[in-house]
Amino acid sequence: MSGEILIQQPGNSVVTDLGRTRGPRYGLPVNGALDQYSARAANILAGNLDNAPLIEITALDFRMRATTDLLIAVTGAPLTLTVGGRPASQWEPVSVLAGESVSIRGIHRGLRAYMAIHGSVEAETLLGSAAPDTVVGFGLQLKEGSSLAALQSVRPIRQPYFDLPLFRLGLEKPGMGSDLAVDVTDGPDVAEFGESGELLFSSEYTVSGRSNHIGLRLGGELPERTSNSEVLSRGVPVGAVEVPSREELLVLHRGRGVTAGYPVLAVVTSTGLDVLAQARPGDKVRFRKTTVAEATAAHRRSRAQLETLRESVNTVFGLLGIGCRPQWQDLPVAACS
Template identity: 55%
Template structure:
């Protein structure tokens, strides 16, 4: 059901996405979805949506949109300048936008990707339960100037009762540092014998050929596989650190194929995988080994922090009589 439209004025590199298709890999289809899953979840939580509701992923360049109905938005991820009607508004907070007011995200800094959620989300096509674009299958489209996206709900303006102060102070969870990539040992770590620790000895530089399928990293000396047996093609996880022949490491991201045949030295933790979504070509990162138990504990802490944020947002919206949006997604994981 349509409540209005969001017209695209400018979108250098922006697309509608969600948290990806969980059912995809069993059919040989990559998960895809927001590369910074944590930031996408937070944007949706701030807007009062389910975690996996469709939202706009903005990469590197400026974007601007105009709704034809009143809406409520929230921006998260790589911090930038959020303007509504030409006025700078807070990042990581719910913000009202009146019909006809331009809402823009510009000057991203400290990262590569920002996420703009609209309360009630968008009415978009789904493939295997997800709107995440897949360039191989030809599903989904990047947003382009002059296009429009169907809105599923309108939200009346939320008026600040205390003029001159922030309407919300929601204590958004801290993000993982970009420069340090935490990894657990991969299934083929033993194949690298005494060279495995080279992964942690020096920083690696992000190659400009990196994309949503994987990040290519250069640095020396690289770990060397000492085992001589052939590595058969098998299922590989998102975040696998592969060591192919040549002078690069490959960190598989959400657009990766579900099988591969390179040795997997390590696997990036979920928090650090989100951080890798924010690194720009030419930036340097260091790897740090963590145990499986430590990685699981960090994931639990991150989930608990998001749950607490969700409760605070719901409490604020209830106190201000903000109407609930139309249901737009699956139950949060």
């Protein structure tokens, strides 16, 4: 262990990663970071593997103090980031000196932020993942006074001339706001809704305050089934748009159970799930129809952008002499390439 991170103001924060991919076969939700793009980007910017444990901060202010020199990266919703009282930038690596506090304030135009620490932090795992699971009571919810073991210290890095920004890595930050457009493909039960299914695309829906990591509840005009037959419980994907017999749509997110018994009208794409991860109560959502081929192409473009970012970070970190040592998984340095 190279040092500790002391939590001074936890807000609503957890240690997580990209999720428990082995979970569903054992009846456990996949869970993990709800905004996968932002979580991946944070770890890449910090010189970590995509799936390294990091901190997910939801809605509320957060503050921590480092006992060793660190390199961090904060992504996700717009916010005010300060390090040692100085303003710092999101979506780029930032040095933190031993003894300095890192504060995240005023998350807005979105709901979640992600903080990655170079070398990651020590975290217990279940089926290979640090992602919390509220159903089985696993995971690390941060509290005031708790501490995290920082696995690697990084000497301070500063631009020697005029204190100009050191990192300009060209990452295109995703747009966020209170009016969200979410892409979906047809679900397995789309035929059961007939023409009523088009309401999903012509109507506007409002995010309910009862939404959480298990699913988003959306108020608005609901499509109606033309069939009255019972829907048997069956496996459902993350992103399933269900139409229960009440006044809300239900979009299952990463904490969803692996089976359900409501008709599935549509399925939100992977990029659409990242959009919904940043939806705040009261935000307006419109759904857009897309095809599986188009959704796959959009996902590949997103991953290609992150791979380009990784190449840039590896080049810059190599020139600066910042080692990539994923101690949290006992992997070789070459695994970060």
